[in-house]
Amino acid sequence: MTAAEPFGPLDFQLVLLRRMADHQPELVEDARNELGASTARMREANRRWQAMTRSRSTRGTLARYLSVLGPPEQSVRRRIGDLECEALLWRVPLWPDLRFEVLAAAGGGAVWNEWLVRAPGVAGPELRTVEDLRPWSCTVDEVARAFAPARPMEGSAPTRWRLGFVVGGGVGCVGEFTWGLLQRVTVG
The missing domain is CATH 1.10.10 (Arc Repressor Mutant, subunit A)
Structure with a gap:
């Protein structure tokens, strides 16, 4: 290159x-x-x-994604609380069941979030135990829903997130995610 x-x-x-x-x-x-x-x-x-x-x-974050990834596979309006945004989704060949999602202010404005999510219509893994939480197997959203109520935590870099949650038996865990994809879980 x-x-x-x-x-x-x-x-x-x-x-x-x-x-x-x-x-x-x-x-x-x-x-x-x-x-x-x-x-x-x-x-x-x-x-x-x-x-x-x-x-x-x-030219701005959204323009950069469009120039690098081309037109999105899908673009949908989404409401998050009182805010309306546009969710743009691109295929990522390494992870065929996932999409790279960019959430931008309606009308092509500022980018609010950028990460990997499960592709529409594709079922995610069943998450019940710590053993189910394997690296690269699930996304932030999937873990947050499976172990609600989960607590968002600050990550160690702009493309990293941490999520505190409790699994069966009251065991506290922290999941670490990069670009929205699970990397590791710390128990206790």
Whole structure:
């Protein structure tokens, strides 16, 4: 990959993987190999993505996603409390049952959230026990619903979330997510 090559969906998947490598290096290596990309290409994709996000001449977060990922597979209006937004969904070949979702203010405004979610119409895993919470098996929303009431917690980086919840028997857990996908669970 050179700076002259367009930054596209493959590179974006490598960006997702780069942040996940801190928690799940073996899964990331397998996924990177599945994509046919070297570690150097993953680092370069991440470097270019960071440069795009920090550029003074950037066209905005939503415009960046549209230029990198193309038109969304689906775009729907959604109401969250008193706010109306647009949910844009893109396929992510590494995770065929998931979609990359960007929540933006109605009319193409500011981006409020960006993460992986379960694809519409696809059933998620049954989550009842800690053993069901395997890395890359479920999303923030799925864990929050399965173990309600869950407590959102601050993550260690902009693309990371933590969620406090209790499983059967009153066992407290904290799930760590990167780009909305479960990376690990700490019990106790």
